[in-house]
Amino acid sequence: MSHTLGARQAQKLRTRQALLDAGLRLLEHQSLSSLGLREITREVGVAPAGFYRHFRDMSDLGVALVEESFGSLRAMVRVIRDGRARSDEVIDGTVDVIAAYVRDHRAHFRFIARERNGGVREVREAIAGELTLFAEELAIDLAGQPESEGWNAEDVRMLADLYVDHMVMTATAFLDVPAAPSPEAAAAERAIARTARRQMRLIHLGRSHWLDDGRGGAA
Amino acid sequence: MSHTLGARQAQKLRTRQALLDAGLRLLEHQSLSSLGLREITREVGVAPAGFYRHFRDMSDLGVALVEESFGSLRAMVRVIRDGRARSDEVIDGTVDVIAAYVRDHRAHFRFIARERNGGVREVREAIAGELTLFAEELAIDLAGQPESEGWNAEDVRMLADLYVDHMVMTATAFLDVPAAPSPEAAAAERAIARTARRQMRLIHLGRSHWLDDGRGGAA
DNA sequence: TCATCCAGTAAACAGTCGTTCGCCGACTTT
DNA sequence: AAAGTCGGCGAACGACTGTTTACTGGATGA
Numbered sequence A, B: 001m002s003h004t005l006g007a008r009q010a011q012k013l014r015t016r017q018a019l020l021d022a023g024l025r026l027l028e029h030q031s032l033s034s035l036g037l038r039e040i041t042r043e044v045g046v047a048p049a050g051f052y053r054h055f056r057d058m059s060d061l062g063v064a065l066v067e068e069s070f071g072s073l074r075a076m077v078r079v080i081r082d083g084r085a086r087s088d089e090v091i092d093g094t095v096d097v098i099a100a101y102v103r104d105h106r107a108h109f110r111f112i113a114r115e116r117n118g119g120v121r122e123v124r125e126a127i128a129g130e131l132t133l134f135a136e137e138l139a140i141d142l143a144g145q146p147e148s149e150g151w152n153a154e155d156v157r158m159l160a161d162l163y164v165d166h167m168v169m170t171a172t173a174f175l176d177v178p179a180a181p182s183p184e185a186a187a188a189e190r191a192i193a194r195t196a197r198r199q200m201r202l203i204h205l206g207r208s209h210w211l212d213d214g215r216g217g218a219a
Numbered sequence C: 001t002c003a004t005c006c007a008g009t010a011a012a013c014a015g016t017c018g019t020t021c022g023c024c025g026a027c028t029t030t
Numbered sequence D: 001a002a003a004g005t006c007g008g009c010g011a012a013c014g015a016c017t018g019t020t021t022a023c024t025g026g027a028t029g030a
Helices: A007-026 A037-044 A048-053 A058-081 A087-104 A106-115 A121-143 A153-175 A183-208 B007-026 B037-044 B048-053 B058-081 B087-104 B106-115 B121-143 B153-175 B183-208
Strands: none
Touching: A007 A037, A007 A048, A007 A058, A007 A106, A037 A048, A058 A087, A058 A106, A058 A121, A087 A106, A087 A153, A087 A183, A106 A121, A106 A153, A121 A153, A153 A183, A153 B153, A153 B183, A183 B153, A183 B183, B007 B037, B007 B048, B007 B058, B007 B106, B037 B048, B058 B087, B058 B106, B058 B121, B087 B106, B087 B153, B087 B183, B106 B121, B106 B153, B121 B153, B153 B183
16 A cells, blocks of 8 residues: 655655756756756765666656656646636636746746757657647647537647647746846736737637638638 | 958858858757857867857857848748738748748757757847847738738737747747658648648638727727 | 665766967968 | 968866766665
8 A cells, every 4th residue: 555655765755856856946047958967966965876876867857857847737727627618717817827837837837948949859759748748638628618619620739739839938938037026027927918818819819710701711 | 342351351251150050060959058169169170279269158159140040031031021912822921931941941940949948048038139020020011911900009019929929839840840851751741831821820810800899809 | 683675975987078378370461 | 571460279277077886874674
């Protein structure tokens, strides 16, 4: 059964987590491919060789960070899924959730944004996989909404991809405003949220007129 | 006047360009922050110390690469600006231009995509600046189109940002299909182009209904 | 209680790195 | 033709890198 996880294994997990945390902290100002193994162990206070007890190499740690990052994101996304029905509220709610995610998990998202096209293949692929999964889930949600009546699966997926891309872009925009609270920063955040809401509204508008001409939007 | 640029200065420029080319080549599979000065000079066949005759450090070379990259992009964008008027043609043309840019300047765009959120601040800011400039120009173009009648400046800019983000995302998607020509690669490219066209069409649809309810889309 | 396991250690390995220095020699200017 | 400029070279520097090795000592299970 799930007994209290012997002091042995517990300590190992704590060290592993310390390595992940230190990595994420150091990645705030540099990218994974320039982050050294010794740099992390030094930060944690562990001998360099100890690193290998937990990760094969830095890409391995990177992939672990991807999983950790998307874990915190998924938890937050469930909030939207169980949201209201009116499109205004869904849009506002989505933007708020994005803003909250970036505020509360800034380092996580910065890591994802940075390594999404970064220099480490394994990590890039892990992120791409998670985003695809995310888009697939969203497509299922969208397909169930009344606005999607008469849509074929391909177009629903097309719309889901557009939404995901837009969410990533919006979150990235939030990243660029300084974390330290200040009047200017708050204003910048509000401007980004305002623009993002209008963009989502415009997309939603396009969505609701997609079938207007009876061609299903096809050329 | 512009006399034929003394053999002295000409040679210097040739070396400088060789450094830039080598850098771009090496950046295909890694990111700027992990690229070493010696790595570049070795590739070119120049002594490490020679690097400093052309660039202060690697960030300096990175910024030069940003300018070079956007130079080739701007040249290509002019093709769209002087394009047809019908929205179908503009959309198809835009997607084709994006595809062509990624095909012909793959290394340039890969660099931009990778360093847009990369670990080197100066380069990140240079890219952000160029993209802002790009969005501003696009906003001017959009404002001049009949579809924008009755739009306020903020909403036009909001739309321009949406288009730019979408173009970047589309170009990035093209990047992920292998450069080597193959049946599968060609099919993947066509799928991306098809999705991108539909997304642009959906956005265009939203744009043309933006003022429908007389509130200018405002909540 | 005793043998076993294994997370973490300390030291050494062969490299690599960015940067500085003085110097050469071909081009440029006078 | 002489003087000056300056791109590129070669060598040396101290610091840092990832990885391997044999080890220690506390938790673990018999």
